[in-house]
Amino acid sequence: MPEAPRLDARLLAAARLVKPGLPAADVGCDHGKLAAWLACTGTCPKVIACDLRPGPLAAAKATCEGCGCADRVELRLGSGLEVVRPGEVDTVVLAGISAQTTIEILQAAPWVRSAAVRLVCVPATKAPVLRGWLWRQGFALRQETLARAAGRWYTAMCAEYCGAPREPGGMECLLGLTYGQPGAAGYLRQTAEKLQKYRRGLSEDPAGAAAVDALLRALQQQEQGEK
Ligand SMILES: C[S@@+](CC[C@H](N)C(=O)[O-])C[C@H]1O[C@@H](n2cnc3c(N)ncnc32)[C@H](O)[C@@H]1O
Numbered sequence: 623m624p625e626a627p628r629l630d631a632r633l634l635a636a637a638r639l640v641k642p643g644l645p646a647a648d649v650g651c652d653h654g655k656l657a658a659w660l661a662c663t664g665t666c667p668k669v670i671a672c673d674l675r676p677g678p679l680a681a682a683k684a685t686c687e688g689c690g691c692a693d694r695v696e697l698r699l700g701s702g703l704e705v706v707r708p709g710e711v712d713t714v715v716l717a718g719i720s721a722q723t724t725i726e727i728l729q730a731a732p733w734v735r736s737a738a739v740r741l742v743c744v745p746a747t748k749a750p751v752l753r754g755w756l757w758r759q760g761f762a763l764r765q766e767t768l769a770r771a772a773g774r775w776y777t778a779m780c781a782e783y784c785g786a787p788r789e790p791g792g793m794e795c796l797l798g799l800t801y802g803q804p805g806a807a808g809y810l811r812q813t814a815e816k817l818q819k820y821r822r823g824l825s826e827d828p829a830g831a832a833a834v835d836a837l838l839r840a841l842q843q844q845e846q847g848e849k
Pocket residue numbers: 633649650651652653672673674675678700701702703716717718719723727
């Protein structure tokens with residue numbers, strides 16, 4: 623019997639956003655735990671687990687063999703979605719990758735701009751940048767789940783293409799759909815700390831500094847409202 627690996631809260635949040643009963647791709651699969659979990663639990667009949675480097679792919683192979691689900695996980699070596707053909711999967715997971723790399727991977731695969739494809743993104747850094755990009759490119763952010771792992775807050779985002787690009791506000795980018803969720807106060811505090819750090823580098827940019835100060839004030843008001 624396949625035995626699903628244990629996932630941390632971050633990967634579990636991502637796994638729960640995957641479309642059940644349909645094939646998925648895990649891009650940047652590394653250790654392969656998410657791919658193995660999706661296959662072992664029967665969430666996906668097939669998982670394409672991809673990574674840029676052979677070392678992580680070998681680790682993913684060992685994970686899937688150890689869990690007894692190797693027959694349902696296809697391992698592919700290559701960059702981003704270059705190794706996945708349009709129509710092969712219904713969900714694309716990009717977890718533990720920076721917002722910038724996530725954007726580059728999505729930009730290089732125009733086929734993800736389809737209402738039939740669900741994106742599940744758990745950026746390792748700069749979630750606000752990814753939210754803003756998704757909205758400007760015509761994706762709708764359907765759901766977010768906050769998760770705490772290794773002492774940090776992460777957000778698992780579920781997005782689908784709706785073809786209606788829009789310019790989001792600064793607070794929307796910073797906090798997305800995380801308002802009112804368990805962990806929202808901690809996530810807000812972490813976001814404010816990162817923004818304060820960014821603000822310290824803006825001494826030569828008065829206009830940028832003023833815009834960030836306004837966002838910091840809005841975050842502070844939001845934090846007081848959450849208490
Ligand atoms: C920090 S690990 C994240 C592993 C796993 N997804 C998780 O969230 O725990 C990032 C992985 O992404 C892979 N990676 C980085 N850039 C990539 C790209 N352009 N295409 C495919 N994989 C990539 C790295 O080789 C590494 O194995």
